Amino acid sequence: MNPSGGVLAGHPMFAAGLIRIGAAAAEISAGRADKALAHATSGPLLQQNLVCVLEGR
Amino acid sequence: MSEVAVVGFAQAPNVRRTPGTTNGVEMLVPVFHRLLADTGLSKQDIGFWCSGSSDYLAGRAFSFIAAVDAIGAFPPIMESHVEMDAAWALYEAWVKIRTGEVETALVYGFGKSSAGELRRIMAMQMDPYLTTPLWPDSVGVAGLQARLGIDAGLWTEADMAEVAASSRRAALSNPDAQLSGETTAEELLKQPYLADPLRAHDCAPITDGAAAIILASGDKARELSERPAWITGFEHRVDTPLIGARDLTTSPSTIAAAKAAGVDGVQVAELHAPFTHQNILLRQALGLGKRCG
Amino acid sequence: MGGQLAAVIGTGQTHHTAKRLDVSMAGLCREAIDRAMADAGTDWADIDAVVLGKAPDLFEGVMMPELFLADALGATGKPLLRVHTAGSVGGSTGNVAASLVQSGVHRRVLAVAFEKQSESNAMWALSVMPPFHMPVGAGAGGYFAPHVRSYIRRSGAPNHIGAIVAAKDRRNGALNPYAHLQQADITVESVQASKMLWDPIRYDETCPSSDGAAAVVIADEQTAKGRPAAWIHATAMRTEPTTFAGRDQVSPQAGKDAAAALWKQAGISDPVSEVDVAEIYVPFSWFEPMWLENLGFTEEGQGWKFTEAGETAIGGRLPVNPSGGVLSSNPIGASGLLRYAEAAMQVLGRAGDHQVDGARVALGHAYGGGSQYFSLWVVGSERPGAR
Numbered sequence: 001m002n003p004s005g006g007v008l009a010g011h012p013m014f015a016a017g018l019i020r021i022g023a024a025a026a027e028i029s030a031g032r033a034d035k036a037l038a039h040a041t042s043g044p045l046l047q048q049n050l051v052c053v054l055e056g057r
Numbered sequence: 058m059s060e061v062a063v064v065g066f067a068q069a070p071n072v073r074r075t076p077g078t079t080n081g082v083e084m085l086v087p088v089f090h091r092l093l094a095d096t097g098l099s100k101q102d103i104g105f106w107c108s109g110s111s112d113y114l115a116g117r118a119f120s121f122i123a124a125v126d127a128i129g130a131f132p133p134i135m136e137s138h139v140e141m142d143a144a145w146a147l148y149e150a151w152v153k154i155r156t157g158e159v160e161t162a163l164v165y166g167f168g169k170s171s172a173g174e175l176r177r178i179m180a181m182q183m184d185p186y187l188t189t190p191l192w193p194d195s196v197g198v199a200g201l202q203a204r205l206g207i208d209a210g211l212w213t214e215a216d217m218a219e220v221a222a223s224s225r226r227a228a229l230s231n232p233d234a235q236l237s238g239e240t241t242a243e244e245l246l247k248q249p250y251l252a253d254p255l256r257a258h259d260c261a262p263i264t265d266g267a268a269a270i271i272l273a274s275g276d277k278a279r280e281l282s283e284r285p286a287w288i289t290g291f292e293h294r295v296d297t298p299l300i301g302a303r304d305l306t307t308s309p310s311t312i313a314a315a316k317a318a319g320v321d322g323v324q325v326a327e328l329h330a331p332f333t334h335q336n337i338l339l340r341q342a343l344g345l346g347k348r349c350g
Numbered sequence: 351m352g353g354q355l356a357a358v359i360g361t362g363q364t365h366h367t368a369k370r371l372d373v374s375m376a377g378l379c380r381e382a383i384d385r386a387m388a389d390a391g392t393d394w395a396d397i398d399a400v401v402l403g404k405a406p407d408l409f410e411g412v413m414m415p416e417l418f419l420a421d422a423l424g425a426t427g428k429p430l431l432r433v434h435t436a437g438s439v440g441g442s443t444g445n446v447a448a449s450l451v452q453s454g455v456h457r458r459v460l461a462v463a464f465e466k467q468s469e470s471n472a473m474w475a476l477s478v479m480p481p482f483h484m485p486v487g488a489g490a491g492g493y494f495a496p497h498v499r500s501y502i503r504r505s506g507a508p509n510h511i512g513a514i515v516a517a518k519d520r521r522n523g524a525l526n527p528y529a530h531l532q533q534a535d536i537t538v539e540s541v542q543a544s545k546m547l548w549d550p551i552r553y554d555e556t557c558p559s560s561d562g563a564a565a566v567v568i569a570d571e572q573t574a575k576g577r578p579a580a581w582i583h584a585t586a587m588r589t590e591p592t593t594f595a596g597r598d599q600v601s602p603q604a605g606k607d608a609a610a611a612l613w614k615q616a617g618i619s620d621p622v623s624e625v626d627v628a629e630i631y632v633p634f635s636w637f638e639p640m641w642l643e644n645l646g647f648t649e650e651g652q653g654w655k656f657t658e659a660g661e662t663a664i665g666g667r668l669p670v671n672p673s674g675g676v677l678s679s680n681p682i683g684a685s686g687l688l689r690y691a692e693a694a695m696q697v698l699g700r701a702g703d704h705q706v707d708g709a710r711v712a713l714g715h716a717y718g719g720g721s722q723y724f725s726l727w728v729v730g731s732e733r734p735g736a737r
Contacts, residue, residue: 004230012266
């Protein structure tokens with residue numbers, strides 16, 4: 001879970017969600033995982049949410 | 058229907074304050090440079106550009122136009138922008154590639170939170186007629202959500218502190234992290250409240266930063282990366298803005314997006330949870346188990 | 351154009367005016383949405399996703415207003431995207447919504463764009479002085495007037511061309527019940543007698559400041575076939591930097607490139623004879639001849655002659671802005687989607703008193719910022735390739 005440390009370790013607004021996808025993709029590309037989930041949120045109290053599933057082959 | 062993969066990712070160091078402008082250019086130029094060098098692409102090879110940013114965070118109108126200066130966009134480029142987190146810009150780029158019109162896309166996001174008072178700025182996302190005039194502090198509002206979950210028995214302050222401690226431990230191996238270190242939930246719980254029941258460690262820090270991802274389709278992705286990260290599910294949803302009208306201890310939009318994206322069998326997850334209790338809330342919503350940060 | 355076919359099956363817009371104090375932002379958007387949904391014969395259950403476009407958040411003083419508008423937009427529980435590409439955003443909103451269908455991701459998408467300038471002060475919003483940038487202290491007119499002077503010098507156009515455009519667009523606006531300005535009696539002479547604001551742009555040659563919204567429903571082939579539809583034949587977007595040495599701000603390369611890509615995608619080799627009607631983003635009158643050239647409807651330096659000959663009036667070779675255009679209504683963020691919607695209305699035969707007879711192929715055009723953002727689409731009454 002959150003191998004990068006997640007946004008509690010750094011939260012650049014408007015890039016932080018993209019970074020979750022980049023970090024999850026890095027886990028796949030490095031061969032540490034075959035299937036990864038990245039999530040991004042926007043708006044007050046998790047109003048808007050995005051889920052990106054990434055897989056290695 | 059094209060299959061699309063992430064083939065490159067780079068980010069600026071996450072820091073408390075950068076000296077650059079709020080347009081992100083100073084942070085983005087080195088990020089683009091590294092990303093293009095890593096993939097062996099030049100800017101002319103990029104079929105579509107898309108960014109995510111906020112004018113209110115930048116304190117000016119059209120901040121994303123100035124950010125285009127980080128690209129050097131001449132000859133002109135095919136480009137778009139969302140006033141959202143750049144994860145949604147990535148979504149727009151993924152859609153664009155799936156139309157078959159382009160093979161590659163570079164997506165970027167930037168934010169310089171240190172330029173203003175973030176807790177006040179975020180109040181401007183609420184209903185402008187009824188709620189924003191009260192200037193609800195964003196940390197205070199999150200505290201109400203945390204309290205609801207505690208009262209419902211869904212998490213405790215100790216669970217929340219454990220999330221923070223795990224995050225800092227994991228970040229030890231992340232060279233771009235702003236906060237990292239060895240600590241324990243026990244130590245963290247000795248700190249005073251910031252907005253009861255939230256302590257400083259429960260809240261994501263104020264960070265300046267930027268990041269970019271390159272997407273590519275099919276064979277192009279296989280050419281650019283030894284092991285592309287194929288996007289097999291990509292979904293997003295929005296909930297009602299009326300925070301009194303939804304159950305704040307769960308996240309219907311996350312659950313619906315995850316169901317549609319197909320998250321069974323994921324081995325690793327990166328969650329965007331700006332508060333510790335939201336990390337637990339999202340894990341519960343996604344059915345991802347309770348332990349670890 | 352890549353991917354699946356997509357078509358506009360319904361359009362809607364508000365009655366545009368300086369201050370819509372009778373409605374909130376939600377009410378304004380909903381007025382346009384309800385008309386588009388009724389026009390398309392769709393209901394909320396039919397809509398898979400919503401795309402909202404508008405110009406800078408500082409224009410209303412709300413950060414990411416799509417969030418608080420989610421319920422009013424019918425987006426709750428669905429995907430909601432917020433596009434912002436400066437003044438071209440209305441066009442980009444249409445293009446992004448189209449791509450959601452063309453990619454096969456969704457079947458029916460609602461695109462909405464709005465601006466409620468009366469909520470705040472656009473002039474103030476544009477007058478924030480960021481470091482290292484030239485301030486736009488004179489408003490948009492002051493910014494664009496030198497470009498117009500440069501066009502006149504280069505092309506040798508006589509001074510009254512701008513007034514011809516203004517009088518034509520305002521008279522067209524009087525045929526459009528939704529238009530903000532209703533000036534059926536305006537003449538070239540009265541435009542020329544109006545106050546000079548930013549030489550050579552006179553008061554009657556500038557767009558108004560409007561509250562307004564526009565909405566379109568875009569559907570896939572399966573939904574659109576067998577019913578009236580404005581098929582999307584091509585879309586294009588291009589961006590270039592705001593300033594660099596040698597930049598041609600009169601006829602920007604980004605506009606030329608966008609047009610070339612658009613015509614190619616639409617299979618159009620001679621735009622002026624193959625396009626029946628054009629809705630072009632003309633906020634200051636002189637931009638009509640400037641964009642006619644930039645879009646390739648005429649040779650460089652010849653656009654003003656086309657305008658002067660009356661070819662851009664309803665009944666001319668290429669009617670431009672039969673709706674009255676931006677010169678008659680300018681809810682900034684919505685203005686581009688209005689151009690797109692009006693183009694669709696023309697090929698659907700639903701443009702009422704400003705209908706161009708026999709319109710089968712129409713252009714929608716939007717530009718933004720300092721003429722560095724361009725969004726375009728071509729719609730047709732028949733499927734792409736059927737002509």
